[in-house]
Amino acid sequence: MKGKISEVVFDIETLPSPQGTPEEAEYPARSVREGEDPGEILRRMSFAPLTARTVSVAMLNPETGRGIVWYEHPEGAPSQSANGLITLAPATEEEMLEGFWETVTRFQRLITFNGRSFDSPFLMLRSALLGIPPARNLLPYRFSAIEHCDLLDQLTFYGATRKFTLDAYCRGFRIAPPGGGDGGHPDLSLLVAGGRHREVAEFAARTVRATGELYRRWQGFLSFSAGRDPF
Numbered sequence: 001m002k003g004k005i006s007e008v009v010f011d012i013e014t015l016p017s018p019q020g021t022p023e024e025a026e027y028p029a030r031s032v033r034e035g036e037d038p039g040e041i042l043r044r045m046s047f048a049p050l051t052a053r054t055v056s057v058a059m060l061n062p063e064t065g066r067g068i069v070w071y072e073h074p075e076g077a078p079s080q081s082a083n084g085l086i087t088l089a090p091a092t093e094e095e096m097l098e099g100f101w102e103t104v105t106r107f108q109r110l111i112t113f114n115g116r117s118f119d120s121p122f123l124m125l126r127s128a129l130l131g132i133p134p135a136r137n138l139l140p141y142r143f144s145a146i147e148h149c150d151l152l153d154q155l156t157f158y159g160a161t162r163k164f165t166l167d168a169y170c171r172g173f174r175i176a177p178p179g180g181g182d183g184g185h186p187d188l189s190l191l192v193a194g195g196r197h198r199e200v201a202e203f204a205a206r207t208v209r210a211t212g213e214l215y216r217r218w219q220g221f222l223s224f225s226a227g228r229d230p231f
Contacts, residue, residue: 007063008107009208009215012119013056013200015189016045049126055188057096058204059103062111062212069204070096073197081205088201097127101135110138110148111215113166154218166210175213178206
């Protein structure tokens, strides 16, 4: 790739699917451990495409700061983020995934935080389960940030050092963390159950903004290109 390349940050949020399937019905029984908190079972279910649904898909162009968040809200209306740069669009899960695949093909470099281990495989398999063909491979050659820059890979030097959360890296680099002043990940299940769907969308928007800022820090200080002429 020569010259300036187009880049997009993306992130997803998921929750256990409310629609029972044989796989989902069996999962808790097969996975429960004696004395385990039921909440932990649901947390694990939210990570697997067979037992979870997508409740938000967020995308951001880190150069312009513009983006979109598709999010689950049965009776919601489209709106804008506080800074007016990110569209918050209520959608069904199928609409979220279709919108993502249509948009992601316009960009050359993908930027994520832990996207290789979670977001990318979840999006690809969940789309296939819903009969939506993935428009591109989100998991190209791992040991290169040219097509897909997973910041967790980059900031741990491909697992050579300890992993931290996105909030922790943001605080270290003096970036406003998506979790806000209290930090951490909000309980999305409580937000959805309480009808606070927009708060899910706003958290998703903060997450891609923070990831984009973290990418700029990595790009400015820790991105090395082989083959440069030292003179």
